[in-house]
Structures are given as structure tokens and as C-alpha cells.
Amino acid sequence: MVRFAARTGWDLTENHHAKVLAEARATGKALIDLTESNPTRCGLADAGPLVAQLGHPRGGRYEPSSLGHPVARAAVGRYYAERGISVDAGWVVLSASTSEAYGWLFKLLADRGDEILVPAPSYPLLEFLACLEDVTLTPYPLLREEGWRVDLGALERLSGPRTRAVVLVHPNNPTGTFVRRDEADALAAFAAARGLALVVDEVFGDYAHGALPQNRLPSFAGHTGALTFVLSGLSKVVAMPQLKLGWIVVSGPEAIAAEAMKRLEVVADTYLSVSTPVQLALPEILGARVPVQRAILGRVQENMRVLDEVLAAAGGATRRLPVDGGWYAVLAVPRWHDEDGWVELLVREEGVIVHPGYFFDMPAEGFLVVSLLPEPGAFADAARRLAARLSG
Ligand SMILES: Cc1ncc(COP(=O)(O)O)c(C=O)c1O
Known part of the structure; x- marks a missing residue:
């Protein structure tokens, strides 16, 4: 019998989140993924000319x-x-x-x-x-x-x-x-x-x-x-x-x-x-980085503005934490559900995928994390659904 190194003995079984997500996908319902942080999938600048340099x-x-x-x-x-x-x-x-x-x-x-x-x-x-x-x-x-x-x-x-x-x-x-x-x-x-x-x-x-x-x-x-x-x-x-x-x-x-x-x-x-x-x-x-970074910052700031607007309009039960930079927003959410409960509810009932705060080792329960990179139309749609659901 081959023995593998103990350091690779990871538990690779599907976790609860992956199961919830797979179930939601299996229903065929369109989902908006607010955990998307792969910039090449967010409809930003065309990378083709730069990739061509490799040839x-x-x-x-x-x-x-x-x-x-x-x-x-x-x-x-x-x-x-x-x-x-x-x-x-x-x-x-x-x-x-x-x-x-x-x-x-x-x-x-x-x-x-x-x-x-x-x-x-x-x-x-x-x-x-x-x-x-x-x-x-x-x-x-x-x-x-x-x-x-x-x-x-x-x-x-x-x-x-x-x-x-x-x-x-x-x-x-x-x-x-x-x-x-x-x-x-x-x-x-x-x-x-x-x-x-x-x-x-x-x-x-x-x-x-x-x-x-x-x-x-x-x-x-x-x-x-x-x-x-x-x-x-x-x-x-x-x-x-x-x-x-x-x-x-x-x-x-x-x-x-x-x-x-x-x-x-x-x-x-x-x-x-x-x-x-x-x-x-x-x-x-x-x-070539300046226009790329400008496009990303524009995207991030526009999505954050919409997020703040819909959260304020929904009554303020959920707040976005202040940030100096980066591609993410952290939301302090009501504690009616735990983070897993919110993530599950948002996927099943609103078709929106978010990260639980504990994924990032937040210091307490009550946080969700979203990427600010997604395409603005989809982001605004998801933000409205989030805000409505997270406000009661
Ligand atoms: C803080 C931080 N460091 C490093 C990385 C990984 O970067 P790389 O693709 O260069 O390994 C990420 C990816 O999202 C990140 O968020």
C-alpha cells in the first residue's frame, strides 16, 4: 500500500456551503455571484493585447x-x-x-x-x-x-x-x-x-x-x-x-x-x-497598468456607491464597514440568523452568493463579505435583493 504524507491528509469532502450552492445551481435558477473576484470574468478591460506580448x-x-x-x-x-x-x-x-x-x-x-x-x-x-x-x-x-x-x-x-x-x-x-x-x-x-x-x-x-x-x-x-x-x-x-x-x-x-x-x-x-x-x-x-487600475477602481467605487445607496434606502439595519482600499466590502448584518443561515437564505431565496465573515476569520458572528468587482447591472440587482432581505 502506498502511504501518502500526513500533510496531504486533508478532508476534501464537500462542505455545507458547496452543497447549498450545488443544490441552488441544480434548480437552474440564475444566481448572481458576489464572491466573484476573478477580474478576468468581470467584463473589465480586454487583456488580449497584453497577452499577445507573450508571443x-x-x-x-x-x-x-x-x-x-x-x-x-x-x-x-x-x-x-x-x-x-x-x-x-x-x-x-x-x-x-x-x-x-x-x-x-x-x-x-x-x-x-x-x-x-x-x-x-x-x-x-x-x-x-x-x-x-x-x-x-x-x-x-x-x-x-x-x-x-x-x-x-x-x-x-x-x-x-x-x-x-x-x-x-x-x-x-x-x-x-x-x-x-x-x-x-x-x-x-x-x-x-x-x-x-x-x-x-x-x-x-x-x-x-x-x-x-x-x-x-x-x-x-x-x-x-x-x-x-x-x-x-x-x-x-x-x-x-x-x-x-x-x-x-x-x-x-x-x-x-x-x-x-x-x-x-x-x-x-x-x-x-x-x-x-x-x-x-x-x-x-x-x-499598461494605469487604465486597468482606473477601470477597476471605477467599478469598485460605483458598486460601493450603489451598495451604500440601497442599504441606506432599506433602513440601515445592515451597514457597510469603512474601507481605505481593495476590492471587497464587509457588511455588518443583523444577527437574526448566523452567517451560515444568511448565506443559505440569500442563495436559496434571493439567488445571491456571498461569503460568510468567518471565512475571513472575522472576530465575531454577524458579517458577510462581497466582492465589488462584478459587472454593475448584476451587482446592483443583487445589492437590492440583499438590502431588502437583510433589512427584515
Ligand atoms: C491578499 C491576497 N494575497 C495574495 C493573493 C494571491 O495572489 P497570487 O495570485 O499572486 O498568488 C490574493 C488573491 O486573491 C489575495 O487576496
Whole structure:
């Protein structure tokens, strides 16, 4: 009998949500999916011309370079420079996605059984990645009553001898918050004092909903207070997850950052996972981001305006939580039903699919999460049905 590794012994049976959804689909009723966050399915800009760049003959030669092709690393440096952030291309490491970059950083930083502090609430991406690297995730709370500020006291209490890194999603998904500058400095000081690395996921960094207040930090890229890894990639920056290109920007005290680069280079060299055509097309691809981001921000803001309007018209029993950025809205809903109850009711009776708050590890019951990317006609229709149902 073949024995599989225990780390892959997942329970893969269909969960309750999947069953409810399958039943609803089987009735043949049209459903509006407010969990849709795949930008290539939301009727946004035509990606065809950019995808065509991958067919350029320059991609026909294979000259592998572990940290990434110099042309591509320089393009990432320029992307930050255009945002007013100074990043030397020598500190950029390319990967096939942010998810892969997380995996590489866990390999770099943690031995089997070591711990990584992760924010709660946040996007549920890391559980499987951590499991595959045999590391343990320890959630630390973000304080809702303080605008989702990092609970530094809790971080101190939760960090132990086996803690290796603190993950921050910035702006956070789904709460949409950018950290304050003083909070960033305190986090870096905490990490440096404990010998921890900061892993900052900035995939939504270009999607602030307006001018960021002066006291908010736009990016951790280049922050030198602690060993810092900033993650981002084409999934969100140009809304093209199918291109499979992400990156890590390394910074921190010079000697330790240089050591991290040397080790990461070996990790990256082991996989060489980013395709040559996408690397060589990166200058054109990143150069095309402005209209893409403008279209997405326009979509997100228009859908949010409609959502607020219909919620207000429905009497205010359900509120949208404030956000600084991102593609999601969090709704604080009445507690007549628990989150599963609401999700089920909305699918069965209104034909609208939403996420329960607990999917994102919200601190209490009573939240639903919706994507703001869907096509506006369908979104408005679903928002009206939601608002009516969530108001009694
Ligand atoms: C916060 C966050 N990080 C990372 C990812 C995954 O990005 P990638 O496609 O680069 O792996 C997502 C995907 O939605 C995300 O929401």
C-alpha cells in the first residue's frame, strides 16, 4: 500500500456551503455571484493585447536567471519609482505568484513546527501554504474598534521562541485598511527586537479608494526597520492572474537583507518557475497598468456607491464597514440568523452568493463579505435583493 504524507491528509469532502450552492445551481435558477473576484470574468478591460506580448519572438530563448531576468527586475523597480517609492532592482526576486512567494519565504524563514504570526481577520490563503511547509500559523487580532489597528500587545503575547515572522496584508483583505505610519514603525521595531521578519502582502496596494491620509503608509517596500519582504504581482497590479508573475522586494538592515537575498536566490534557482516570455514582456505589461487600475477602481467605487445607496434606502439595519482600499466590502448584518443561515437564505431565496465573515476569520458572528468587482447591472440587482432581505 502506498502511504501518502500526513500533510496531504486533508478532508476534501464537500462542505455545507458547496452543497447549498450545488443544490441552488441544480434548480437552474440564475444566481448572481458576489464572491466573484476573478477580474478576468468581470467584463473589465480586454487583456488580449497584453497577452499577445507573450508571443513575441524574444521569448524564444531560454537564459535562466534565478532571481529573475534583469529586464523584469528593473521593470519592478520602475513600478515602485513611479509610485514615489525607491526600490533598487537588485533587491527584487521574481516568482510565479504571491502564493509561491509566501511558500519560498516560509522555506527561508521557518523550520518544521516553527510559527508564523498571521492577521485575523484576513484572506484565507495561508493555511494550505503553511501546511505544505510544515509551519504553524498563529493568528493575531486586528482591532475593529480601532479601525483594524494591529493589536501589538497581543502580538507580544503570542510571539514565542519558535516564532519566525509576522505576516501583514496591506491593505488588508477584506477589511481594506492601510496601516498608520506609527503602527508600521512599531511593528518593525517589534519584529527587529524579537529577531522576526515582516512579510507584507501588498497585492492591493494600488487600490486605495482615494488619496491616502498623510498618516497612512502607502508601502513597506524599502522599509529598513526590520528584515522586510514585500509581496505583490500581476494578479492584482494589472488584474491578470493568468500571467503568473509575482515578486518579493527585500529590505532591512543591510547585512541580514543581503543574507536573505543569497538564500532566496538558491530557493528561486531550485524552481526557476517564472516563464521567460512573461518576464521579457513585463515592462510593457506594467506600463499598461494605469487604465486597468482606473477601470477597476471605477467599478469598485460605483458598486460601493450603489451598495451604500440601497442599504441606506432599506433602513440601515445592515451597514457597510469603512474601507481605505481593495476590492471587497464587509457588511455588518443583523444577527437574526448566523452567517451560515444568511448565506443559505440569500442563495436559496434571493439567488445571491456571498461569503460568510468567518471565512475571513472575522472576530465575531454577524458579517458577510462581497466582492465589488462584478459587472454593475448584476451587482446592483443583487445589492437590492440583499438590502431588502437583510433589512427584515
Ligand atoms: C491578499 C491576497 N494575497 C495574495 C493573493 C494571491 O495572489 P497570487 O495570485 O499572486 O498568488 C490574493 C488573491 O486573491 C489575495 O487576496
